[in-house]
Amino acid sequence: MSKTTIRKRISLVAVTALTAGVLSVVSAPVASANTAGATINTAPAADVLIVAPATGNQTGGAVVQMTPVLTGAAAAATLMARSNGLLYKDTSSTTAQTATVLNTGALALYTLSTASTNTAFVATGGSFGTTLGDMTTGGNTWVADTGYIFDSAKRTLVVTSGSTATGIAVSWSTTTAGTYTISSYVSSDAANIGGVTTATSGTLVGQVTVTVTASTAGSGTVSAAYSTCLTDENSGAIARTADSTASPSNGSPWYIKYILRDSYLSEISSSGNLVATATNSALLSIGSGTQAAGTTSTVVAYGTGAAGSAYDALRIDQPTAGAPLTTTVTLTFNGVTVCTKTVTIAGAPDKMIIQDIATGDIGGTTVNGDWLGVGATTSVYAAHYRVLLTDSAGNIATAAATTDFSADSATVTTTVTALAITQPATSISSSSAHRFSYGTFTCGPTAGTSTVTLKYTNPSTGKIITAPLKARCADNPYTYTVGLDKASYRQGEIGTMTIKFLDSKGNPANSTVAVGASSILLPMLTLVSATGAANVLTDANGDLKYTFTVGTSTGLTAGTYSGIVDFTALTAVAATKATPTYTVTTGGDTTSNADILKSIVALIASINKQIQALQKLILRR
Numbered sequence: 001m002s003k004t005t006i007r008k009r010i011s012l013v014a015v016t017a018l019t020a021g022v023l024s025v026v027s028a029p030v031a032s033a034n035t036a037g038a039t040i041n042t043a044p045a046a047d048v049l050i051v052a053p054a055t056g057n058q059t060g061g062a063v064v065q066m067t068p069v070l071t072g073a074a075a076a077a078t079l080m081a082r083s084n085g086l087l088y089k090d091t092s093s094t095t096a097q098t099a100t101v102l103n104t105g106a107l108a109l110y111t112l113s114t115a116s117t118n119t120a121f122v123a124t125g126g127s128f129g130t131t132l133g134d135m136t137t138g139g140n141t142w143v144a145d146t147g148y149i150f151d152s153a154k155r156t157l158v159v160t161s162g163s164t165a166t167g168i169a170v171s172w173s174t175t176t177a178g179t180y181t182i183s184s185y186v187s188s189d190a191a192n193i194g195g196v197t198t199a200t201s202g203t204l205v206g207q208v209t210v211t212v213t214a215s216t217a218g219s220g221t222v223s224a225a226y227s228t229c230l231t232d233e234n235s236g237a238i239a240r241t242a243d244s245t246a247s248p249s250n251g252s253p254w255y256i257k258y259i260l261r262d263s264y265l266s267e268i269s270s271s272g273n274l275v276a277t278a279t280n281s282a283l284l285s286i287g288s289g290t291q292a293a294g295t296t297s298t299v300v301a302y303g304t305g306a307a308g309s310a311y312d313a314l315r316i317d318q319p320t321a322g323a324p325l326t327t328t329v330t331l332t333f334n335g336v337t338v339c340t341k342t343v344t345i346a347g348a349p350d351k352m353i354i355q356d357i358a359t360g361d362i363g364g365t366t367v368n369g370d371w372l373g374v375g376a377t378t379s380v381y382a383a384h385y386r387v388l389l390t391d392s393a394g395n396i397a398t399a400a401a402t403t404d405f406s407a408d409s410a411t412v413t414t415t416v417t418a419l420a421i422t423q424p425a426t427s428i429s430s431s432s433a434h435r436f437s438y439g440t441f442t443c444g445p446t447a448g449t450s451t452v453t454l455k456y457t458n459p460s461t462g463k464i465i466t467a468p469l470k471a472r473c474a475d476n477p478y479t480y481t482v483g484l485d486k487a488s489y490r491q492g493e494i495g496t497m498t499i500k501f502l503d504s505k506g507n508p509a510n511s512t513v514a515v516g517a518s519s520i521l522l523p524m525l526t527l528v529s530a531t532g533a534a535n536v537l538t539d540a541n542g543d544l545k546y547t548f549t550v551g552t553s554t555g556l557t558a559g560t561y562s563g564i565v566d567f568t569a570l571t572a573v574a575a576t577k578a579t580p581t582y583t584v585t586t587g588g589d590t591t592s593n594a595d596i597l598k599s600i601v602a603l604i605a606s607i608n609k610q611i612q613a614l615q616k617l618i619l620r621r
Contacts, residue, residue: 048206049184051208052110083106099211107173117187120186122184122185128171129172160193179212180210184207187202224338234255238307249346250318250324253315254316255315257314259306271302272333274286275331275333278328279328288308291315292315318345322461350392350397350465351391352467353390359508360471361474363443365442371384385469388437395428396428404457407452408452408466412452415448419440449471454469478503478573478574480499480500500542501515501544515569516569517567519566521564525563527548528549529546564578
């Protein structure tokens with residue numbers, strides 16, 4: 001097998017590890033570096049700079065390790081490698097990387113170029129090691145290569161292999177604390193990277209800023225700023241990057257999931273005392289995966305709190321079944337507070353509010369999906385009213401089934417003969433349409449208004465809560481009248497036109513049967529909105545409201561006008577077209593000469609009267 005082919009197959013460790021998920025932390029979002037050793041069977045992306053992970057927080061021991069091993073049933077060649085003393089590494093592999101390493105350690109660096117023949121590593125300090133090379137046939141050993149060129153300080157390494165697929169591995173270290181930059185360049189032109197003096201003439205593909213420290217202060221000690229601590233409504237591993245915005249309903253638990261890290265973002269590998277406490281007698285349990293509900297408000301465990309450990313999640317439950325719970329949970333590790341989270345679990349329904357009650361059609365349960373704006377007429381959300389359940393603390397609550405609701409038989413009448421819920425509430429989110437239960441009522445054969453009591457029965461406890469439902473029944477729209485909110489308008493004003501629909505008996509029509517298409521002409525006025533669709537009444541009193549502005553796109557001519565409002569399906573049977581009359585002005589001075597003359601005459605007459613009165617007073621003296 002040729003060296004070129006082998007280089008194409010080179011398997012470089014850490015790609016998967018270094019690109020592991022980004023998680024938010026307690027104080028600020030920070031990338032979570034995975035510094036555990038790993039093996040992979042696929043080559044990394046071309047033209048990047050990889051820093052191999054460490055097997056934990058190495059503070060001494062073996063130098064950088066790059067020993068290939070055979071793994072898997074097919075004995076595929078893979079590379080098990082690690083950096084030594086690596087305390088922190090971000091997830092980047094391009095030109096904005098950061099890392100922290102002990103001055104007793106070393107970094108393992110890799111790059112792979114599938115389109116360039118020459119590669120260079122350049123460091124601002126420290127030195128590159130001689131543990132480097134390509135993989136030999138079979139992929140079992142690393143060897144030096146005559147194509148490698150060092151400068152005298154071993155701060156520049158150039159590879160002029162003449163190959164179009166170059167996989168390079170090299171170690172870097174220094175005993176002097178400080179900040180250093182390591183860069184990698186590639187080029188397909190030998191004139192660009194032909195030696196150490198032209199090492200930076202290629203394309204910069206990777207760069208890492210390395211902080212070298214002689215101290216391990218903070219290593220292994222939990223840091224709240226860099227630990228992950230997130231609320232979740234589901235059990236299992238962390239699968240989110242921020243606190244959950246869900247609100248568990250009655251009987252459902254909350255979870256707080258955590259990964260404990262030190263100030264170098266390394267996961268805590270040594271066990272310690274994990275202590276969690278909760279206010280308001282909330283029940284806690286600690287563990288991982290599927291957990292049973294706890295029995296106390298304080299739990300203590302001895303573990304690491306690392307991802308995937310036996311202790312990396314808290315479960316929170318209500319202490320009293322059906323009672324709402326708001327609790328603040330505090331988690332500490334070896335006495336250091338990791339996070340504090342406040343969560344709420346809704347209680348069982350304790351109060352019922354009925355809203356947005358339509359006027360029903362006599363002799364049935366006809367509904368219009370547009371009345372509540374949540375669905376077509378065939379939808380379970382096409383209803384006459386909404387019901388909001390809340391617990392004793394005012395939190396939104398859900399219902400288990402439509403059968404939890406019923407009408408109080410003692411309150412039904414010949415006007416309103418029955419009540420039913422067609423869809424129970426399934427969400428406790430204050431912004432969800434599913435926080436409501438949706439219901440209908442059945443009208444008798446005659447129009448009228450009746451108050452019927454709706455009951456909710458808790459299926460677990462048998463507790464019953466009630467609410468009055470004042471329902472009105474009427475026949476279909478038959479005739480209509482039109483009214484304007486003002487008799488006179490000035491240019492630029494906003495006005496409202498109200499159309500009142502009546503049934504054949506003169507009652508305000510029901511709000512479930514469509515009024516049909518319309519033709520509306522209002523000279524010098526511009527319709528800008530209708531409250532609801534043109535064929536749906538906007539309130540239970542048989543009204544439909546339109547908003548208009550005074551004036552048109554071509555201007556306004558002052559005067560008195562009459563409009564025409566024609567609901568064609570109704571006027572074709574019994575209704576009469578409405579012709580509302582109104583006056584519009586441009587808003588300027590509209591006083592006429594006749595008005596001025598009239599005022600002058602009135603003023604002269606007033607003066608003459610005053611003179612006559614004065615003359616009479618003088619003569620008396």
